[in-house]
Amino acid sequence: MMKLLAKSTAVASALLLQTTVSAQENEATVDAYAAGYKAAFTCSAIFNAAKTLPQINSHEFTGIYPLVAEKVKDLGTPRVDMGNKRVSVSYTTDMPPRVAQWRPHLGCVQLPVGATVEEMSGNLPMLPDNFADTNPRADNGAPWTNWPEIDAPTGNAALDTALNKAFTRGAYGSHARTSAVIIATPDTIIAEHYLDGFTPTTSQRTWSVAKSIAASVIGAASHQGIIDIKSNKLMPEWSRPGDPRGKITLENLLHMGSGLDSNRAGNRTDRLYIGGGLVTDTSTRSAVEATAGTRWKYANNDTLLAIRHLRAVMNNDAAYLAFPYKSLLHKIGMDHTVLETDWEGNFVMSSQVWTTSRDLLRLGLLYMNDGVWNGERILPEGWAKYVSTPAPVEPAKSADRPTRGYGAQWWLYPDFPGVPSDAYAALGNRGQILMIIPSKNLMIVRRGYDHAGGPGFDMPAFAADVIKALESQ
DSSP, rough: OOOHHHHHHHHHHHHHHHHHHHHHHHHHHHHHHHHHHHHHHHHHHHTTTOOOOOHHHHHHSSSOOOHHHHHHHHOOOEETTTTTTTEEOOTTTOOEEEEEEEETTTTEEETTTOOHHHHHGGGOOOOOTTTTOOSOOOOOOTTOOOOOTTTTTOOOHHHHHHHHHHHHTSSSOTTOOOEEEEEOSSEEEEEEEEETTOOOOOOETTTTTHHHHHHHHHHHHHHSOOOOOTTOOOGGGGGGGGGGGGGHHHHHHHHTTOOBBOSSSSSOOOOTSOOOOOOOHHHOOOOOOOOSSSSOOOOHHHHHHHHHHHHHHHOHHHHHHHHHIIIIGGGGGGOOEEEOEEEEEEEBBTOEEEEOOOHEEEHHHHHHHHTTEEEOOOOOOOHHHHHHHHOOOOOOOOOOSOOEEEEESEOOOOOOOSSSSSSSEEEEEEEEEHHHHHHHTEEEEEEEETTTTTOOHHHHHHHHHHHHHHHHO
């Protein structure tokens, strides 16, 4: 009995030690993630958006992802190298600091955990400095010519009430924090309001609004005949005979229907987003857990894989990095939009895009015009209808409340009171929204810093109030 007890005690001690070591390893990883988060957001907010450190602390680091929130707060002031456009954040004496490096047109890239500037700074993906004269540039509001005075009353009492509510904490969601709203038709700017300290050239991270931008890049490539959305020849990593991932089509990815394994939520890609990892470290290595096209699961990796496919097909890294700008963004005046990459040069277009509210409105106008800009077709005919048509398999419906549907990297609103059923939207974390309502000839952009853990901005309620106000005028 004593021997059995001693053996049990030894096993328990060994398990405790193993658990403790694992916990320490996890803690070290989270520490590195927190430092990466602080370096990346500081870098992007300074060099993409020209924000000050107090603004960054107030906006970028409040109400954030709970895993790193307290650690980010405790890390202290980042080291900002304005000359080299680089941010470093130290987090332990045992490892190099986490580093984010800005590059013209491609924004900030995180170096991997453990890497040093000396080892990597000369090997990061770049576009030439003279690729395009976009940073910085004044925004004259084109193609619209009637921009109202910023924050001016509209003269429509009901609409002004809705706009004031949008900037009032708690009015459209207890955790909502609005930074910008623009309401427009293709011909007229109805209202443009900003949080104090923001201007038309102040960019924010789009978070998952980037997915809808990614779908637009895919659309441009499809229009040019570079890719075929029905193709299942997607990844070089999946090309071995018999690999079941070879059955996944690009369309499956656009519909969030890949059937690939991902974490429970599907939208947690921490190793890539804040750990300095690569798209090819994670996205291309997932295994199949459901037949493609039979299950809807929101997953960052599906978007990342779609853009990874574009790189594989183009097989020219310089052309790949330039393509979104030359074929889409700069054609429609999205000159303040920066698409960031990992350190291997893969666009992280599931989230890591920085842009202004006016740039998002231009994207909305492109869709209102069915992919045509100033007489030039940029997206395939019918692409707006394609992305706003329900996917073969959609999110599960709720029995007691309206539920958003899903098209091709855009969200749908089939049964929300006061919102026309043809409304569709690009949505991102912390309340980044571009809503397009074709039947009302209306577009609404809302940006924010909604806090995690509670009700964010209620866009359907706001849209319904805006529509009602406009129709009552």
